Amino acid sequence: MNRPDAGASIDAYLQQHESKSLLRLITCGSVDDGKSTLLGRLLYDTKLLFDDQLATLEGDSLRHGTQNGELDFALLVDGLSAEREQGITIDVAYRFFSTDRRKFIVADCPGHEQYTRNMATGASTAELAVVLVDARKGLLTQTRRHTYICGLLGIRHVLLAVNKMDLVDYAEDVFRPIEAAYRELAGQMGIDQVTAIPLSALRGENISSRSTLIDWYTGPCLLEQLETVQIAHAASDLGFRMPVQWVCRPDQSFRGYAGQVAAGTLTRGDEVVVLPSGVRSHVARIVTADGDLERARTGDAVTLTLADERDISRGDIIAAAAKPPQVADQFAANLLWMDESPLLPGRPYWLKIGTRTVTAQITEIKHKVDVNTQERQAAKRLLLNEVAYCNISLDQSIAFEPYERCHELGGFILIDRQSNATVAAGTLAFALRRASNIHWQHLDVDRAARALVKGQTPACLWFTGLSGSGKSTIANLVEKRLHAMGYHTYMLDGDNVRHGLNRDLGFTDEDRVENIRRVAEVARLMTDAGLIVLVSFISPFRSERRMARALFDAGEFREVFVDTPLAICEQRDAKGLYAKARAGNIKNFTGIDSPYEPPEAPELHLQTTTASAEVLAQRVVDSLLA
Ligand SMILES: Nc1ncnc2c1ncn2[C@@H]1O[C@H](COP(=O)(O)OS(=O)(=O)O)[C@@H](OP(=O)(O)O)[C@H]1O
Numbered sequence: 034m035n036r037p038d039a040g041a042s043i044d045a046y047l048q049q050h051e052s053k054s055l056l057r058l059i060t061c062g063s064v065d066d067g068k069s070t071l072l073g074r075l076l077y078d079t080k081l082l083f084d085d086q087l088a089t090l091e092g093d094s095l096r097h098g099t100q101n102g103e104l105d106f107a108l109l110v111d112g113l114s115a116e117r118e119q120g121i122t123i124d125v126a127y128r129f130f131s132t133d134r135r136k137f138i139v140a141d142c143p144g145h146e147q148y149t150r151n152m153a154t155g156a157s158t159a160e161l162a163v164v165l166v167d168a169r170k171g172l173l174t175q176t177r178r179h180t181y182i183c184g185l186l187g188i189r190h191v192l193l194a195v196n197k198m199d200l201v202d203y204a205e206d207v208f209r210p211i212e213a214a215y216r217e218l219a220g221q222m223g224i225d226q227v228t229a230i231p232l233s234a235l236r237g238e239n240i241s242s243r244s245t246l247i248d249w250y251t252g253p254c255l256l257e258q259l260e261t262v263q264i265a266h267a268a269s270d271l272g273f274r275m276p277v278q279w280v281c282r283p284d285q286s287f288r289g290y291a292g293q294v295a296a297g298t299l300t301r302g303d304e305v306v307v308l309p310s311g312v313r314s315h316v317a318r319i320v321t322a323d324g325d326l327e328r329a330r331t332g333d334a335v336t337l338t339l340a341d342e343r344d345i346s347r348g349d350i351i352a353a354a355a356k357p358p359q360v361a362d363q364f365a366a367n368l369l370w371m372d373e374s375p376l377l378p379g380r381p382y383w384l385k386i387g388t389r390t391v392t393a394q395i396t397e398i399k400h401k402v403d404v405n406t407q408e409r410q411a412a413k414r415l416l417l418n419e420v421a422y423c424n425i426s427l428d429q430s431i432a433f434e435p436y437e438r439c440h441e442l443g444g445f446i447l448i449d450r451q452s453n454a455t456v457a458a459g460t461l462a463f464a465l466r467r468a469s470n471i472h473w474q475h476l477d478v479d480r481a482a483r484a485l486v487k488g489q490t491p492a493c494l495w496f497t498g499l500s501g502s503g504k505s506t507i508a509n510l511v512e513k514r515l516h517a518m519g520y521h522t523y524m525l526d527g528d529n530v531r532h533g534l535n536r537d538l539g540f541t542d543e544d545r546v547e548n549i550r551r552v553a554e555v556a557r558l559m560t561d562a563g564l565i566v567l568v569s570f571i572s573p574f575r576s577e578r579r580m581a582r583a584l585f586d587a588g589e590f591r592e593v594f595v596d597t598p599l600a601i602c603e604q605r606d607a608k609g610l611y612a613k614a615r616a617g618n619i620k621n622f623t624g625i626d627s628p629y630e631p632p633e634a635p636e637l638h639l640q641t642t643t644a645s646a647e648v649l650a651q652r653v654v655d656s657l658l659a
């Protein structure tokens with residue numbers, strides 16, 4: 034009996050089949066290669082459909098009329114109505130089924146390029162990929178992209194389903210070149226276990242039994258291969274590792290750390306280290322819903338209590354003290370960019386790894402990879418669906434494992450800090466050695482001491498606005514007045530800094546990000562020196578202004594929005610740049626063909642059309658000295 038009981042939960046269903054081994058697989062391929070038909074056929078042939086599902090399928094097949102009255106299995110699997118309308122599969126659908134020999138969890142992923150992110154999500158938990166190709170078309174860009182991502186995410190087994198063989202007369206000389214080309218491709222991506230099967234999902238050839246029409250093929254049919262393939266799990270010699278999911282404190286007497294064991298085993302009484310803090314203790318109890326355990330193993334969900342009171346929070350890693358993971362804040366990593374707006378090196382993103390979220394910047398794109406040719410190419414930014422090898426820097430250290438050793442502690446996602454959208458998936462390769470070799474130098478004269486001899490409170494006045502809005506004019510007046518009152522100041526002006534420190538930067542988005550990153554660091558050093566710094570840069574992006582703010586202590590950073598409508602700036606056009614930009618002689622000009630994101634909550638909002646530069650400058654001085 035293979036069918037799940039109606040209404041039974043998936044858990045209960047899987048429990049029924051507890052003794053069978055579980056295979057997690059992903060199906061991928063290009064649109065129209067026949068993924069949905071293949072899955073539908075498999076479920077039908079293995080009698081895994083409910084009667085009512087079958088009845089609906091028969092009705093739908095007649096109504097849609099795509100298969101001349103025969104069953105259209107794609108209708109069964111493409112369950113979402115939006116998909117049916119567009120004829121594509123749009124989300125990752127997880128399907129559970131079981132045969133007499135094995136149970137399966139299938140991540141069915143969309144084929145369209147814009148859904149690469151769903152494909153990566155599905156692949157991150159799979160052990161085997163069924164890669165479909167249309168026998169008439171052979172390997173396509175999507176085949177290469179999906180195979181690349183499978184390789185990146187650690188899948189080592191591929192079942193190459195060469196589908197639609199009925200449309201090429203089941204010819205061996207169509208199949209063999211596709212098989213050979215795919216083996217070569219997979220080999221380049223570190224996938225060494227490939228089984229290629231010629232089949233027809235529509236006609237049911239080589240799906241659940243060997244086809245008599247494809248007599249030149251002597252290998253297994255699809256189902257046979259899925260039921261018997263042995264997945265080689267890399268032997269793990271990792272010590273115990275558990276990311277803390279939450280701290281459980283129901284009352285004063287109990288304090289437990291809940292999570293799922295990512296690697297290794299743990300025995301009650303073992304000594305553990307909490308990372309990144311490095312504090313140690315011994316495990317007092319291993320608590321589960323079914324009572325205490327003596328031992329916890331990889332995959333177990335447990336709550337640990339320790340012999341000593343320790344300051345531990347979500348995101349920390351509890352690890353074997355004898356065999357701890359490395360801790361670092363700079364890494365080499367592989368990245369798959371999944372957002373419409375490009376990855377800009379230097380821009381801060383949230384990085385989520387295990388249960389921890391930190392701020393991260395891509396410090397350098399070493400190279401991007403053309404997934405078609407495997408060619409490495411230089412890149413300053415990454416566009417949607419591009420993959421690259423990068424250096425990445427975090428604002429704090431984390432405990433980690435290289436992805437190939439432990440997916441849970443080496444796989445991460447990047448999240449846009451404004452939209453909260455997941456913009457990339459990545460895998461940590463190794464820690465950069467410099468991370469552990471550069472230490473903070475302790476200085477006896479600190480910023481408070483420096484500020485004291487100057488008799489002032491350091492601050493950063495950050496003027497932002499369009500070119501010609503009046504930033505320099507107002508900042509100049511402010512500095513003059515502060516100077517006259519005896520304050521120690523320094524002015525950083527975009528035009529000037531771009532002649533020196535930032536001489537190498539232009540006006541692309543990525544260069545502006547780097548421009549602001551550098552000037553924010555310099556401004557921060559200057560406040561360390563005890564100065565009042567005036568920064569006058571267009572600084573068009575919220576993200577970088579926010580990054581600058583984060584470098585300063587509370588209250589030290591004041592964002593001054595010099596608000597002048599574009600039309601007025603253009604009228605003023607003191608430097609003649611707008612005219613040039615309109616004539617197409619300057620590219621990427623802010624306000625014309627490069628965006629300006631106005632501040633949402635600046636400390637000061639100056640409207641230059643309603644007050645003179647002198648009046649506005651005085652407002653800035655007054656607010657600073659208030
Ligand atoms: N394409 C383009 N877009 C914007 N501005 C341009 C451009 N090309 C040259 N300039 C001149 O460079 C000045 C802006 O430099 P910033 O460093 O402030 O720009 S940014 O913060 O990196 O966006 C800016 O100075 P201000 O007018 O003082 O703002 C311009 O004079």
Ligand SMILES: Nc1ncnc2c1ncn2[C@@H]1O[C@H](COP(=O)(O)OP(=O)(O)O)[C@@H](O)[C@H]1O
Pocket residue numbers: 498499500501502503504505506507569595605607640641642644645646649
């Ligand atoms: N209320 C005002 N505040 C600041 N500048 C003004 C104002 N009204 C007119 N202006 C003029 O606008 C121009 C602004 O140029 P600038 O200060 O160089 O801008 P930015 O540094 O933002 O590019 C100057 O010529 C200035 O005299």
